[in-house]
Amino acid sequence: MxxxxxxxxxxxxxxxxxxxxxxxxxxxxxxxxxxxxxxxxxxxxxxxxxxxxxxxxxxxxxxxxxxxxxxxxxxxxxxxxxxxxxxxxxxxxxxxxxxxxxxxxxxxxxxxxxxxxxxxxxxxxxxxxxxxxxxxxxxxxxxxxxxxxxxxxxxxxxxxxxxxxxxxxxxxxxxxxxxxxxxxxxxxxxxxxxxxxxxxRDTDVEYKVNLTYASLLKMVLIKHADNKGIYKKSEEFENFMMDELGIRLARESSLALYYFSNLAGKFINTQANMAFDVAVHDLKATAWDLYLLKLPEQLLTPNDLPELNTSYVATSEVKLYEIGKLFDIQHLAYRTDNANKGIPVLSFDMLDIENKVGNTTVAKLMKRNEEISFRRMAKENIDGIHHHKLESLINDLEIQLSYLCVKHT
Structure with a gap:
């Protein structure tokens, strides 16, 4: 090494x-x-x-x-x-x-x-x-x-x-x-x-949380749209991130597999018969929970060398703890000439998903995700969606969610 x-x-x-x-x-x-x-x-x-x-x-x-x-x-x-x-x-x-x-x-x-x-x-x-x-x-x-x-x-x-x-x-x-x-x-x-x-006030915290919120909205809409299997659902979600958000979110990508396998439990508990305002509130809360899980890799930076901050999240939410334990930060690449941004590589425990959908499907999912990662790494510039366009996208996704909630009440 x-x-x-x-x-x-x-x-x-x-x-x-x-x-x-x-x-x-x-x-x-x-x-x-x-x-x-x-x-x-x-x-x-x-x-x-x-x-x-x-x-x-x-x-x-x-x-x-x-x-x-x-x-x-x-x-x-x-x-x-x-x-x-x-x-x-x-x-x-x-x-x-x-x-x-x-x-x-x-x-x-x-x-x-x-x-x-x-x-x-x-x-x-x-x-x-x-x-x-x-x-x-x-x-x-x-x-x-x-x-x-x-x-x-x-x-x-x-x-x-x-x-x-x-x-x-x-x-x-x-x-x-x-x-x-x-x-x-x-x-x-x-x-x-x-x-x-x-x-x-000068950070992009709200923008990052909104990227996750948009992802969660799309997850819910995909899951309730039809009876496609986990491979097709996750493929649609990956395309959404790359085509609409312009960026692939590592935790959200892995969480989608968990969610489409019906393993997310109360962490994403949006149901078709929920009141719309309750569904929105819960999904926004989950977006903030995921942002919290990302803070350790954001705090591990070379900006203050020789000081290095190894940070851990403390939570009283059982489901956040269970989801958080599934992720491990394998590797973090950081450039001090690129807006001080770190790029994490995460591992995700696939055992529960494998028990749910079988090892053949999991092997296909992992192969496809590896191919996506290589394609993204080959791109010189990856720019996420502009924050104004993101707001419009979220409004559209919320309207679709409102139809889902109302439709089954």
């Missing part, structure tokens, strides 16, 4: 390419060797490992053309889903009123984060809240939740581990007040929210 990359960099002198080998990495993870579950009751919190229990191995020009070892500083972060952030907020502000199972799972989860001294981030919660709510509602609720997260970040860890009590640490509070230019953690929560909003 090393010789392959060394030959590439010596032959090209390419200083912008960075290759992260994950599944083939010779290094065990410094953080999680597998996914973890917290809580023994009905309510649980899960940490999803999408790195195959490995520490990513980085190959770039510096490493492959120098005899010196590339010194990297890996750190672990946990990206919290919105439900987990809300549970942590409840633990801080309304602990006595929490459901027993929710309390125990949340407390156990927080204890784990404290023991391993792991960073945990509410950034996904803030992004989802910002794009889903109006500004007044956002600033009424989100700063309070961020204030609770800061109270957890600034608590006395030793007291919490010994007695389970959240006790402030003055030096930590002073640090956050200086960082966010405020006299209290409540004010810090507001300023933190404002900073995040300023940053995400």
């Amino acid at each position: 090393y010789q392959k990359y060394k030959a590439y960099f010596l032959g090209t002198e390419d200083k912008h390419a960075h290759f992260f080998e994950i599944a083939a990495s010779p290094y065990d993870s410094m953080f999680y060797s597998d996914s973890k579950v917290f809580g023994n009751g009905e309510h649980k919190i899960h940490i999803i490992d999408q790195f195959c229990g490995k520490r990513p191995a980085l190959f770039n020009h510096e490493f492959c053309t120098n005899d010196d070892e590339l010194k990297l500083n890996f750190w672990c972060s946990i990206t919290l889903d919105s439900n987990v952030v809300s549970l942590l907020h409840e633990l801080v502000t309304n602990r006595s009123e929490m459901n027993v199972d929710q309390h125990d799972a949340t407390h156990e989860f927080l204890r784990h984060l404290t023991e391993v001294n792991c960073d945990y981030s509410p950034i996904f919660y803030v992004m989802e809240s910002f794009f889903k709510s109006d500004e007044d509602n956002f600033y009424e609720h989100v700063p309070k939740v961020l204030s609770s997260v800061l109270k957890l970040h600034s608590m006395n860890e030793a007291i919490f581990l010994k007695d389970g009590v959240i006790t402030p640490k003055p030096d930590a509070i002073k640090y956050y007040c200086e960082l966010y230019n405020s006299s209290s953690l409540d004010g810090c929560g507001l300023h933190w929210a404002q900073r995040i909003v300023k940053d995400i």
Whole structure:
């Protein structure tokens, strides 16, 4: 593996390419060797490992053309889903009123984060809240939740581990007040929210979520259109992504196989007799869930070398955990001269699909997907659909969905 990359960099002198080998990495993870579950009751919190229990191995020009070892500083972060952030907020502000199972799972989860001294981030919660709510509602609720997260970040860890009590640490509070230019953690929560909003206004987060939402709409329409088999349905979906979206989405491609095999369960639970507004709400929520699963590969970048962030998703949604465990990031190619975009190669557990449709069909699906991947890689420029055209496409797909929902009510 090393010789392959060394030959590439010596032959090209390419200083912008960075290759992260994950599944083939010779290094065990410094953080999680597998996914973890917290809580023994009905309510649980899960940490999803999408790195195959490995520490990513980085190959770039510096490493492959120098005899010196590339010194990297890996750190672990946990990206919290919105439900987990809300549970942590409840633990801080309304602990006595929490459901027993929710309390125990949340407390156990927080204890784990404290023991391993792991960073945990509410950034996904803030992004989802910002794009889903109006500004007044956002600033009424989100700063309070961020204030609770800061109270957890600034608590006395030793007291919490010994007695389970959240006790402030003055030096930590002073640090956050200086960082966010405020006299209290409540004010810090507001300023933190404002900073995040300023940053995400200039991102393409909403566009990426809408690409997934459009894909999910098309999945539902294809599945309910006729009784074609999984091969024909997935072929129609692949053509939709390439012809309409102009881009092939890896997780959505694999999830479509799962969905067309009737294995997605409640993760995509849109039925023909559902109310239209409920169907739209659920599909948009699923689009955000899939975006959350993509954050670990987006956060693993060479932009801050020698610092590298190995991030894991934490969720309290069982179906998201089950779907998330099916994906592994095998490899990540990254160019710092191409808008800082990483291109992941994912593996997807096909065992349940094979049990459902047979190994012959699965072999045909995998062969076709491999051919599609090679064709896409051969293209020099791949441009996704323009965001205005994407909005029009979504409107059209929603109209078709409304006919489906109304037709069977």
